Amino acid sequence: MLFYVQMKWKHEGRISLEELWEVEQAEAEHAVETINSGFCVGIWKVAAQKRVIAIIDSPDAEELDRTALGRLPMREYLEFEEVWPLRDYLGFAEDVKKRYQV
Template sequence: MLFYVQMKWMHEGRITLDELWEVEAEEALHAQETLDSGFCVGIWKVAAQKRVIAIIDSPDAEELDRTALGRLPMREYLEFEEVWPLRDYLGFADDVIKKYKV
């Protein structure tokens, strides 16, 4: 299942900028691993903002939750602003054409 995930860095007053870069370096390695495995379809840093956007291909919401709260090196310093399950548009269009009837 695809999810749109929008995260914001929340580190002010908690760790120094140097410490943030150390944790973010660990996060970068983790991001590469999730891209290589296909769990993360794509990940982007929003220019000039402390915000990251990703498209995640998780088997279910439970696995996404485990990753977000348990596996991410930055988990203590991220606020998950938006998490939206995504539906394939052509599947939706097919339902519309069939008027949502089987």
């Protein structure tokens, strides 16, 4: 299942900038692993903002929750602003043609 995930860095007053870069380096390495495994379809840093957007291909919401709250190196410094399940548009179009009837 695909999810749109929007996160914001929340580190001010909690860790130094040098500590942030250390954690962010671990996060970047984790991102490469999840992209290579197919769990993360894509991830983008929003220019000029402390915000990251990702498309995640998780088997279910439970696995996404485990990753977000337990596996991410930045988990203590991320605020999950938006998490939206995404539906394939072509499947939606087929339901529209059928008027959501079986």
